[in-house]
Amino acid sequence: MEAFTQLNGLAVPLDRANVDTDAIIPKQFLKSIKRAGFGPNAFDEWRYLDHGEPGMDNSQRPLNPDFPLNQPRYQGASVLLARENFGCGSSREHAPWALLDYGFRAIIAPSFADIFFNNCFKNGILPIILSAENVDTLFREVEATEGYKLLVDLTSQTITTPQGAVYAFEVDAFRKHCLLNGLDDIGLTLQHVNEIKAFEANRKASQPWLFN
Amino acid sequence: MSAKTLYDKLFDSHVVREENGTALIYIDRHLVHEVTSPQAFEGLKIAGRKLWRISSVLAVPDHNVPTTDRSQGIADPISRLQVETLDQNCSDFGVTEFKMGDDRQGIVHVMGPEQGATLPGMTVVCGDSHTSTHGAFGALAHGIGTSEVEHVMATQCLVQKKSKAMQVRVEGKLGLGVTAKDIALAIIGRIGTAGGTGYAIEFAGSAIRGLSMEGRMTLCNMAIEAGARAGMVAVDDTTIDYVKGRPYAPRADQWEAAIAYWRTLHSDEGAHFDAVVELKAEEIEPQVTWGTSPEMVTAVNGRVPDPAQENDPTKRGGIERALQYMGLTANTPIDQINIDKVFIGSCTNSRIEDLRAAAAVAKGKHVAPNVKLAMVVPGSGLVKAQAEQEGLDKIFKEAGFEWREPGCSMCLAMNADRLEPGERCASTSNRNFEGRQGPGGRTHLVSPEMAAAAAVTGHFVDVRQLLN
Ligand code: SF4
Numbered sequence: 038m039e040a041f042t043q044l045n046g047l048a049v050p051l052d053r054a055n056v057d058t059d060a061i062i063p064k065q066f067l068k069s070i071k072r073a074g075f076g077p078n079a080f081d082e083w084r085y086l087d088h089g090e091p092g093m094d095n096s097q098r099p100l101n102p103d104f105p106l107n108q109p110r111y112q113g114a115s116v117l118l119a120r121e122n123f124g125c126g127s128s129r130e131h132a133p134w135a136l137l138d139y140g141f142r143a144i145i146a147p148s149f150a151d152i153f154f155n156n157c158f159k160n161g162i163l164p165i166i167l168s169a170e171n172v173d174t175l176f177r178e179v180e181a182t183e184g185y186k187l188l189v190d191l192t193s194q195t196i197t198t199p200q201g202a203v204y205a206f207e208v209d210a211f212r213k214h215c216l217l218n219g220l221d222d223i224g225l226t227l228q229h230v231n232e233i234k235a236f237e238a239n240r241k242a243s244q245p246w247l248f249n
Numbered sequence: 250m251s252a253k254t255l256y257d258k259l260f261d262s263h264v265v266r267e268e269n270g271t272a273l274i275y276i277d278r279h280l281v282h283e284v285t286s287p288q289a290f291e292g293l294k295i296a297g298r299k300l301w302r303i304s305s306v307l308a309v310p311d312h313n314v315p316t317t318d319r320s321q322g323i324a325d326p327i328s329r330l331q332v333e334t335l336d337q338n339c340s341d342f343g344v345t346e347f348k349m350g351d352d353r354q355g356i357v358h359v360m361g362p363e364q365g366a367t368l369p370g371m372t373v374v375c376g377d378s379h380t381s382t383h384g385a386f387g388a389l390a391h392g393i394g395t396s397e398v399e400h401v402m403a404t405q406c407l408v409q410k411k412s413k414a415m416q417v418r419v420e421g422k423l424g425l426g427v428t429a430k431d432i433a434l435a436i437i438g439r440i441g442t443a444g445g446t447g448y449a450i451e452f453a454g455s456a457i458r459g460l461s462m463e464g465r466m467t468l469c470n471m472a473i474e475a476g477a478r479a480g481m482v483a484v485d486d487t488t489i490d491y492v493k494g495r496p497y498a499p500r501a502d503q504w505e506a507a508i509a510y511w512r513t514l515h516s517d518e519g520a521h522f523d524a525v526v527e528l529k530a531e532e533i534e535p536q537v538t539w540g541t542s543p544e545m546v547t548a549v550n551g552r553v554p555d556p557a558q559e560n561d562p563t564k565r566g567g568i569e570r571a572l573q574y575m576g577l578t579a580n581t582p583i584d585q586i587n588i589d590k591v592f593i594g595s596c597t598n599s600r601i602e603d604l605r606a607a608a609a610v611a612k613g614k615h616v617a618p619n620v621k622l623a624m625v626v627p628g629s630g631l632v633k634a635q636a637e638q639e640g641l642d643k644i645f646k647e648a649g650f651e652w653r654e655p656g657c658s659m660c661l662a663m664n665a666d667r668l669e670p671g672e673r674c675a676s677t678s679n680r681n682f683e684g685r686q687g688p689g690g691r692t693h694l695v696s697p698e699m700a701a702a703a704a705v706t707g708h709f710v711d712v713r714q715l716l717n
Contacts, residue, residue: 053570054563055442055542059682064663068313068327070287070334088688091327120563122443125476126682127661128378129285130394151446151478152378152392159396209410211271222396223298226273226404229266233406236265236275237302246499246507247277247371248304 040219046115057126076138124153285376289399316653355629365495384481385465421530429464433471445477483515540571598677599628616649617707
């Protein structure tokens with residue numbers, strides 16, 4: 038996993054509540070057995086005017102000009118500004134894979150769905166919760182200002198706007214540590230092999246039916 | 250000792266270690282399907298890692314499998330590759346898999362409980378958000394992402410922070426024609442799709458205790474649609490009777506010890522919940538969703554809402570967009586909405602009791618002429634066999650329904666079963682998101698009874714009128 042420390046990225050607004058993972062990456066693309074390559078199909082049904090299927094040449098497909106990601110001023114965006122309950126629905130990790138592959142490294146919203154939130158951290162994406170008022174302010178500013186970039190700093194847990202306003206955010210200490218260092222969870226957990234083995238042996242003794 | 254919630258008991262008893270509020274919890278059962286596992290198996294292979302405990306894993310293909318004739322295999326080459334990849338990975342790693350054609354094959358959340366592979370007191374995970382279903386057994390069960398699938402495969406543990414606890418109490422007696430699905434939708438209508446975010450929900454109260462195991466599974470299945478990763482119900486005789494004698498249930502010599510432990514799996518008197526929501530069973534009516542999120546729901550006697558009545562601009566925008574997508578006009582009575590297709594199936598409502606209830610409504614009637622397709626997709630091969638033994642297949646076929654092979658099918662339309670753009674469907678599944686059942690498709694979530702009633706009348710109708 039790529040580490041996340043600081044990002045000075047162009048922000049793009051996606052002004053919809055309850056954006057679900059089916060919308061982030063529609064199911065026809067989940068048939069892939071790979072982790073990479075989902076970016077061109079992120080938000081497929083909103084982004085293109087035709088119906089997308091795996092194997093299509095996405096560069097030839099008609100774009101929906103009204104969709105923010107397609108507007109010239111937002112090209113190259115790496116910070117996604119979203120509304121409440123972002124990432125609800127299925128557990129598909131293809132959703133963060135698609136966002137990462139598209140180029141997003143940070144997502145700012147008033148709230149996230151739990152599984153999606155968790156999946157982001159596993160893939161080097163930083164999901165940031167700000168109050169609804171602050172998110173509103175950012176929406177207004179990003180829409181009013183072309184080239185609006187946000188400076189996201191994980192170490193100090195702050196977002197700085199082009200005007201110099203600073204917003205602090207919370208992040209779990211363990212997740213922060215993993216993200217800052219790009220650490221693989223499995224490797225970390227396997228440092229505790231003996232504890233897991235001891236726990237398992239106990240369990241087998243007290244509830245043997247779980248091991249039938 | 251202070252009073253504990255069921256969630257406390259389940260969580261605390263699985264903590265291997267804890268540091269600064271982040272715990273490593275031990276996983277007893279890992280269910281696997283073809284969509285969210287290939288990248289996890291690949292990760293293990295690349296890192297040269299093995300499965301920590303092979304006997305904890307059970308695999309089944311469900312999302313991509315065809316529900317029509319299977320003798321020719323899977324027509325779509327990409328779907329076929331995904332299922333073949335599961336077969337290959339299971340054989341490489343020595344995992345038990347119920348393949349297509351095996352009677353035990355079915356939707357992963359139907360198969361697990363049916364096999365007794367889901368037991369009270371367990372932690373159950375699966376790379377699928379509807380893993381919450383298994384909480385019906387007094388288990389701690391939730392969906393995980395593919396990175397976590399790989400993590401559990403390699404370590405038998407999950408990195409987890411404890412959630413807050415919510416109790417949803419439903420007291421009283423459900424009316425005729427009102428089901429666990431209606432309870433679930435009514436709860437989501439009340440608390441919203443993010444109402445349970447950050448919580449583990451325990452469903453309690455006399456109406457919940459009165460539900461069968463299958464009803465409890467339907468309810469816990471929908472916990473994720475309320476934003477909660479886990480839903481659960483305390484263990485009682487209903488739970489224990491259901492588990493007894495299933496293939497993976499405790500052996501006879503283990504049984505007494507098992508049930509003695511299981512009987513402790515309930516919230517203690519006076520246990521603290523961070524939030525409590527109460528509903529009266531008598532006030533719950535058959536529900537129908539009208540929008541593109543499960544919280545966009547009303548009683549069958551209600552109307553499509555009017556965005557002009559909504560003051561919150563984000564919500565108003567959401568309603569307007571939903572009505573436009575759904576092709577609905579504000580204030581239309583729900584029972585005047587005509588449908589094109591009917592889907593009875595999914596991990597929410599494809600078990601034998603669901604099929605019996607739908608068949609009871611369909612019996613002696615016929616699918617309405619405006620309904621192009623009404624399909625019944627049993628949750629597993631065993632459910633299908635049981636239904637056929639009871640003659641339910643005949644009732645459905647005589648009424649003009651199609652009787653299919655088990656799988657996820659048109660719940661998410663990864664296989665060939667799907668809605669065409671603009672088609673409207675009465676569906677017993679769990680998500681009515683845009684495009685969920687096919688691009689441009691319009692989904693209305695209902696109970697199996699309500700779906701069958703819509704099939705035979707051609708529009709939504711209060712099933713109680715047909716039952717009286
Ligand atoms: S039936 Fe639907 S919700 Fe359930 S596991 Fe299959 S696709 Fe997911």
